[in-house]
Amino acid sequence: MRRFSVAADTVIQPIKTRLDDFRQQTRVQAGSLIISMFGDAILPRGGRVWLGSLIRLLEPLELNERLVRTSVFRLAKEEWLRTETVGRRADYVLTNSGRRRFEEASRHIYASHAPLWDRRWRLILAVGEFEPKERERLRQALFWQGFGVLGADCFVHPSADLTAAFDALVAEGLSAYLDRLMPLLAADSRSGLSANDADLVRRAWNLDALASAYSEFVATYLPALAELRRDRQAEVGEEDAFLLRTLLIHDYRRLLLRDPELPDVLLPVDWPGQKARLLCKELYRRLVPASERHLDHLLTLADGTNPPCDPSYADRFPQDDPLAAMAL
Template sequence: MSAELTPIQQRLEDFRQQGRVQAGSLIVSVFGDAVMPRGSRIWLGSLIRLLEPLELNERLIRTSVFRLTKEEWLCSEPAGRRTDYLLAPAGQRRFAEASRHIYAARAPQWDRRWRLIMLVGELAGKPREQLKRALFWQGFGMLGSDCFVHPSVDLTNAFDALIADGLGELLGRLKPLIAADTPYGSAASDLDMVHAAWNLNDLAAMYASFVQRYQPVLAQLRADSEHALDEESAFLLRILLIHDYRRLLLRDPELPDVLLPGDWPGHQARQLCREIYHRLLPASERHLDRHFQLANGQTPEASPTVYARFGEVDPLG
């Protein structure tokens, strides 16, 4: 009879046993978390070897990388018989914006003004669905059928993101607005706006599931602090942690604390992710030092900024 799996082993095994893996999404997480700090490029063969222990086969990774290239996340650069893949300009912008949210030590302060994007005129069919999807990915909620709302996004960046997503032809149909406070007591409250635009119950449930999945992992890391986790497992767990957390943040408008319940599970999820990440970082970076390669055989050093992600954290928990 085999020994019972530890929480860390269980998380890795759960991923391997998935019936269908969205490899492209995982590769996006790898580029954002591990490749960007080392110059934003990697040899395809090195990427394949790094992900092989998660039982992602070479064909799936190659197909996913080619698709990301077609979607302008990545671009290729041959070097002899090998090929480096690097972030395309649109991909760099997307990753920079995502990193600002993922690795923040705390949620941003709110200036108590709402950002609105109004759809002017009729827009139906595929273009409308593409617009809704693109803005939902940026954390916008909807008020009615033609108004998208966000508490803090930079509207210029939001429009730049639509251009990067290939929706630049729709900008002439969109009106950006910033809503100021009103002195009238009959105006809708900020909480009314939140409940009309977002389903916080669903988001809270997803955060609670994340905490339930990773709390045993943190307990193991704390208990075994004197016995180092092997470098490969540290790297793989780090990637899955950030991958799971990034997918949560894609659905999160990052509402200010004053608009959230006092026991909001997103706060616990951020602190949990933060501590696990810091505990995994040294061993996972040693693994990358050994196995990360460019097409020319070189291994670029990681930027020191990788150690500043999430801010400082108490190693004793």
């Protein structure tokens, strides 16, 4: 297969190391990676791709054709994707619900800063009876939306859209649970006798585990950013830029799925999530030009055309105070 690359002889060792580490994994969640790629690279180009093109894009990560086909088939069964036949070929297209889920995730992934807090807690109370297996499914589904747990029957989040949270439960196949759940918006209390917000955070979330995961993310990707900063003449090959961008967003998205996005006032000092966000933002912006050229060559539809990128997606990771990035 032809490889399109700018400065193909340039090897940036930290990037090669990250890509090689991924290739050496014995077990890859290909469906989750494809979801990340759809949201980051394919949605801006119309949300559709020919399966053969998707296979070619993932081949350099050593995901074989059979694995990609099986994973895409499962995503279609889960109603993330649907097929549209074009002659003897078919495009895989985001369903309406899949597009909504991606767009909701994008608001968190590409945000310029952490969300502001209105000092009110969002609660979901389990007011009906749940079998142990049902309760665990509910807990897992809300965990991946960032909800913490208070006792057995109360789930809490500082800023979630409760309507969107219930829609997500429906998308997860848990619509039968909704009539046993009560969404509430907690009023802000300033009584000296009440538990404070810090107490609630300590009970509801294991921030130590999340902090460790963020620190690992920074340790994984900071060497690549440091090398690009050090050598301003270095050009990342188009294929490598696309592959690293895909893994960067994939790993960051998985972290955000576990992150309740607590406001700064509720987080420990030197919270590594902020460093991870700044790192992801700067490295992503450096990878975009070369990776988009790669997509121009290899992302095709069933009819053979190359869909252009919607210019509105250029606003991802808008610029912040340039001094903030120096904190890395």
